[in-house]
Amino acid sequence: MKAVGIILAGGNSSRMRELTHRRAVAAMPVAGSYRSIDFALSNMSNSHIQKVAVLTQYNARSLNEHLNSSKWWDFGRKQGGLYVFTPTITMENGYWYRGTADAIYQNLDFLKKCHEPYVIITSGDAVYKLDYNKVLEYHIAKKADITVVCKEMDEDADVSRYGTVKMNDSCRIEEFEEKPVLSRSNIISTGIYVIRRRQLIDLIERCAEEGRFDFVQDILIRYKNVKKIYGYKISNYWSNIATVNDYYRTNMDFLKQEVRKYFFKEYPNVYSKVSDLPPAKYNPGACVKNSLIASGCIVNGTVENSVLFKKVFVGNNCVIKNSIILNDVYLGDNTYIENCIVESRDTIRANTRHVGEDGIKVVVEKNERYAM
Template identity: 75%
Template sequence: MKALGLILAGGNNHRMQELSSKRAIAAMPIGGSYRCIDFALSNMSNSHIQTVAVLTQYNARSLNEHLSSSKWWDFGRKQGGLYTFTPTVTADNSWWYRGTADAMYQNIDFLKKRHEPYVIITGGDCVYKLDYNKVLDYHIEKKADITVVCKDMPEGADISRFGVIRMNEESRITEFEEKPMVSSSNTISTGIYIIRRRQLIEMLERSGQEDRWDFVTDILIRYKNMKRIYGYKMEDYWSNIATVDSYYNTNMDFLKPEVRDYFFRETPHIYSKVDDYPPAKYNAGSDVKNSLISSGCIINSKIENSVLFKNVFVGKNCVIKNSIILNDVYIGDNTHIENCIVESRGTLKANTYYCGDDGVKVVLERNDRYSL
């Protein structure tokens, strides 16, 4: 494909609470067996994009480990490759990434050395499938300077954490508001953009000279009346996981047959790094309904409407409802968990009770499991 990919995966926010205190949002587990960044990487691979760069920064260790080999997404070094870029101290620069535009600006040499005419920019915190070839064809057909992939959100959805756009009858963007408190439009930007590589370099260099570091406010909004910026509407499933509630709801969506079939069974597929765990084991006393149970799990109790990630042990006489249990959690006997997200590598002692009465509760327990 005549485009290269840039995945912006270095951001952090406090809306994820304790879940993002030790990992990047792009590294959050999704759907039992995936990391969130797997969806962007798989879309790149399925669209035959050979060269992809992931820009990481905050709590990047687990994310970098996940990206240590490009073979899982079939990015071959002879054709291009998967690159991971973190902020680098040089004689001229010692800054961390100060924004999305600065992250690209600090790696502008990579853009200058490439030969692909177009760049696809996306975030690492969204769950979706998209053929970037269709968006690129639309971009070329419209003779656009920048194309923004957008989506109509349902009535009542919280759009205050997204960029809200308005388009004319030709799908050209006329207004772009970044994270408005109130808006009459329900069309949001999904954070996916297509732009010509040389034009991106020019815009980044000008923004850098003016100490402007955010791609949305300092490039998209600033140039919206000067450049031909078009919107491409996305109709299929899309979700951003950058809050506790949205992360919980996105995982719960995988319990719906239509969503599960869309991501697990329908082509193109989603790929991820494979861990060598045995299949889940269901012992006497287990009773599992409408749940996702990942490899390496050992189940001895009742589980309903829940997602259990890899290598989870559930003791006897437990009840787990409407909950998400992350990787490598030990749950002692007679434990009740409801409306919760249990952080990875936690140890829940026997005879304990956890319930999110006023919303989703994040559970962090760092007990010594060998003393149980």
């Protein structure tokens, strides 16, 4: 494909509360076996984009470990491949990434050395499948300067944390509001953009000269009446996981048969780094209903409507309902968990009770079972 990919995976989300104290949002576990960034990387690979740069910054250790081998997404190649860029102090610059446009600017040499005429820009915190070839074909057919992938949300959805757009009959974007208090549209930007490489370099360099750092505010909104910016609507499943409630809802969606079939069984596939773990083990007395149980788990108690990630141990007489248990958690005997997200590497002591009364409760045990 005649495009290079950029995945913006450096951001922090305070709306994720304790879940992002130790990891980036793009490294959040999803659906038992995946990380959030796997979906963007798989889409790049399935769209035959051979050169992808991941821009990381905040709490990047686990994300960098996940990306330490590019073979899982078929980027192990002589030409192109997977590049991971973190902020670097140079003679000219001593800043961390100050925004999405600044992150691209600090790695502009990567784009200047590329030969592909187009750039696909996406975030690492969304769960979806998309053929970027179709977006690029649309972009070329419309003779657009920038194409923004959009999705029409339900009428009752809260769109205040997204960028909302209004398009005319030819799908040209006429209005773009970033995180509006009162939205006049329920069509949102998914944070996926297509732009010509030379034009992106020019716009980013102009932003840097003017001391501007944000791609949405300082390029999309600022140039919406100057550049031809078009919207490309998608109708398939798309979910952003940058809040605790959205993260919980997205994982619970995988308990629905149609969502599991779409992501697990329908082509194209979603790829991830594979762990060498034994299959889940269900001991006598275990009772599991409508749940996802990942490899390496040992279940002795009751699990209902829940997602258990890798290497979770569920003790005797435990009850887990409507909850997400992240990787490598030990649940002692007679534990009761409901409406919770249990942080990875926790040891929940026996006879403990955690219930999310008003919304989803994030359970973080301050134990030292593992070094940080």
